[in-house]
Amino acid sequence: MQTTRRGMPGRRFSTRAAIGAALLAIVPFVTTTTAVASPAKDRDPGITAPPSATPAAGPEVRGLAAAGGGSRPVSGKNLQAGPAFTKDSAGIWQTNRTSVTLRNTVTDADGDKSDLSFQVYTTDASGNPKDQVQLTDPDTGKPAAYGVLVSDFVTSGGTAHVTLRYGDLKPNTTYAFRTSAFDGALYETTWSSWAKFHTRGRAVDIKLPEPKKDAPAVNQDDHQEPQKIPQPSMASVPPTEPPTGLSAPSGWNCGKVNAKTGIQPCSRVVPRVSKSGRQALVRQASSGLPHLVDWCETYTDSHIKRYEACISGFTYEYEGIVVKDGEPTGEVLNASWAVGQEVRLSGNGGTFTQQLILVPVEVDPKFVSVTLDVQFDCLMADDCSNGPQSWDGALEWTGVDPLSHNAIGKIDHTWTPTDKVDLLDLSTKITAYSPVANPAATRWQADGAQIRCEKIASATPGCTFYKYVPTWVMNFTKTPPAVAHAWLIQSKLPNHPGSRAANNPMFFLPAKDKNAPGRDPDDNRKVICPDGWAATYGNPDATTVPEISAGDKASCDEFAYASSYNSGGMPSGIGGLNEVDTGNDCVQTYATRVKQGEWHLYDDIRGAAPTWKEFCGRSAMSGWINSTSMGGAFSSGFSGKYRLLDKDPYWVDFPQFAHCDATKATVACTVPKP
Structure with a gap:
């Protein structure tokens, strides 16, 4: 586990610290410095300051080298950023997420274990380092000492790494980073060379209005x-x-x-x-x-x-x-x-x-x-x-x-x-x-x-007339993010669940006692959206609406619906059309309010961008929005109204999204149409 350490944790990993401690007793001119992380000037002493000016890995034992304490550790020249740890033609690492992993090798001539401090900067128009990014301790969620992250100790010649916390980096942005080595007592005298990396841009950005709690129900007859x-x-x-x-x-x-x-x-x-x-x-x-x-x-x-x-x-x-x-x-x-x-x-x-x-x-x-x-x-x-x-x-x-x-x-x-x-x-x-x-x-x-x-x-x-295929229209005015998620998955994925244009209807899976395989639709949900997933693994920026529903919590929304044979959770052996192993195999999105009156459905930038070859979608969003978008509106206003039985086909239509173009690599749209 990577850490942002204060004090002298290096004693657990290196004999150098023990030597330093012994020298303190016999060599009066050997002293230590203690990291003080609170003043801004200490957290960011300047781009030209030596590594010892940002002693996030622990205090250096000054004078140790002069006292015969051995060699200083050295950062390697193998700076990398990923995933997927690939460079473009300009030599810039192209990362497929914003929760980036940075790594570099480190050596120590004495064979001691060492760690690396990783420092990240924004870049200017010419690509040069500009301002230090104040990184966050991924374990505590608090600002890291001196704004840098410190790796675990590794053996000499090994590769040290840290993973930046979600939210520290912006999408579609170029950054520069460098490292400094510490062996538990001594820092290297200079920072490593710079390496640049670029975070991926968003694959989904659908701008939406506020949900309206009291929006009237959709008259489904109007859409038949x-x-x-x-x-x-x-x-x-x-x-x-x-x-x-x-x-x-x-x-x-x-x-x-x-x-x-x-x-x-x-x-x-x-x-x-x-x-x-x-x-x-x-x-x-x-x-x-x-x-x-x-x-x-x-x-x-x-x-x-x-x-x-x-x-x-x-x-x-x-x-x-x-x-x-x-x-x-x-x-x-x-x-x-x-x-x-x-x-x-x-x-x-x-x-x-x-x-x-x-x-x-x-x-x-x-x-x-x-x-x-x-x-x-x-x-x-x-x-x-x-x-x-x-x-x-x-x-x-x-x-x-x-x-x-x-x-x-x-x-x-x-x-x-x-x-x-x-x-x-x-x-x-x-x-x-x-x-x-x-x-x-x-x-x-x-x-x-x-x-x-x-x-x-x-x-x-x-x-x-059971050969008629009815059309289900979700209530966009009431639950815009849930409707946007369903539209995105239907429009973008190759199986196009519920699409009339693609001639791929949704097939209704009623309650367990009313379907041929005896499958509980909730078992489909648990494959894609296990209990507690949103709170534990969902994007933390998913916005809830306690002003509409007191105690509203983040929830997991799936498309195609759990109550369908199209659900990714429906086993193929009993008629499932798009079986996947887990919800991790789905396109990952989340719904967030960026300001009052403006919501967005984004792809989850913490991971790789969708390939658009997936067969399902999973989105973190408000529980009220998720449950209200279907719930009684579907059972009483549609499946019950039109007397759908097991495996009955139906279409899912999104009239508010008719102007949106899902053929582009990045799906960006404002709904309703400005």
């Missing part, structure tokens, strides 16, 4: 954008006949030829809307189509949210193929409707509603009229019941005035739990018929809008 799903797929409704004159794979479901009229009826679903269909929709939209889901009118194809679906942008077609003598004549009667299907689920109940809008596009007058029969099915009859249909508008259209009206139907479905979870498919069948043509039926369903009903997320049943 519709997610596109495939258009509905069509299924045949037996019995069917091949379409006369057409190949079977053409997509039509056909009935038998009407013996009186020679017309074969066919129907199908087309996953698009024709130009005339779009025009019909525009006309009807301008007159105010009623919507079960208000955002449906914005989209021309199929989308879902967690509790809402708009299955639209497709067409139901019914045609009559005119047949004579068993061959099609080429004449075809056409009728079609633009279809909009909307579904609204409940997160707090097993009953949900769907609405079907039929907007006529054309009805050939030769059909005379076309009537549609609509059947709504919940394809799990034992667990899902269908209520009565209600229609606004008749389901019959005449060829005289085919665009006279729309038809809007509603129906409720109810899930009756027989187990904790069921997957339900909504399927719709339309059968069309005319006075001159037989019925033809087509069924469709949207696989992307499959429904999951369960009693796992809550004892109260609820249903979701």
Whole structure:
């Protein structure tokens, strides 16, 4: 252990001190000096003063050499600074931290053990030593005697070293240092030559505002954008006949030829809307189509949210193929409707509603009229019941005035739990018929809008479109440092946990009794953030907020979250995606208030800069900020609200950081944007 000694500790290490003590008794002109460290002039006697003027290693026995006490120790010429103990092309040591280790060799012609005093100076614009840096005793945290650090004694020819205390040096700064040797009785007469070193700059500097205790909760619904799903797929409704004159794979479901009229009826679903269909929709939209889901009118194809679906942008077609003598004549009667299907689920109940809008596009007058029969099915009859249909508008259209009206139907479905979870498919069948043509039926369903009903997320049943990936937005106004830490790790690391842009969602790990491997999320936390880590090992400059929360203490924040399969603490053998051995393998940061109203998230300059190849982040920050950033806000405002189950994916978004550039080597940004 390095020390900053007063008195004569050299007696424990060297026979020279014993000789000096004996000489004191027999040689009256041999005297000692005692170090007095309090006056500033003694701590910094000047750059040209000899080593004996700063006797931090202990008092020198004056006259000892003249009395035959032997040779003085000598500093070596192997001055080094590190880690990583490498020089640049100018010969300046490049250190990867501010807690720098300085070292040099030391020899004594008499073979005595010696120590080294290390003196550090700032440098001027020309690189010359300028002002002495008053170093801190790393053991006591108090100013070191004479502003220098003293190494332990080493054997002659050995390497002595000291490690400077965090806070003594500034980042991205060039310093000069030198050494003087002491063997327990004698100092060398001059300081060693100078060596220069440069501390690394910060890799992270994100400027942030003050946390606001009473900031309102984030309305998560405001951040849920519709997610596109495939258009509905069509299924045949037996019995069917091949379409006369057409190949079977053409997509039509056909009935038998009407013996009186020679017309074969066919129907199908087309996953698009024709130009005339779009025009019909525009006309009807301008007159105010009623919507079960208000955002449906914005989209021309199929989308879902967690509790809402708009299955639209497709067409139901019914045609009559005119047949004579068993061959099609080429004449075809056409009728079609633009279809909009909307579904609204409940997160707090097993009953949900769907609405079907039929907007006529054309009805050939030769059909005379076309009537549609609509059947709504919940394809799990034992667990899902269908209520009565209600229609606004008749389901019959005449060829005289085919665009006279729309038809809007509603129906409720109810899930009756027989187990904790069921997957339900909504399927719709339309059968069309005319006075001159037989019925033809087509069924469709949207696989992307499959429904999951369960009693796992809550004892109260609820249903979701579980294929929708919701977006979690942290409360930046309330806890800026925690949000900045999560953004940094997501944006900068190669695994990008929770990033929609990188298509790497976060995967939810619920409580131990609700996840497949039976893993307690707190066990993940303990890998990255062991109990007491922040107080013992976290950056001491992490700022707490006792004015917000009395007794607030430093805490350890991790990203990806402990309650996720993305956590660095989640073992890969049970589904973990980014397993690390300890939190030491993560990017290390801390949050500090530099002045009232201004906070910064910094990388921990005590160690090496991040490589940005890590798979997790660990940050020292206020316990109130850390716990408030997630806590109930996530469980009640997000995971519970959207009924996330084990391994459900979700995105993590940071709208306040959209202007920040994480591609640069140094991540520097002011949030919110000035």
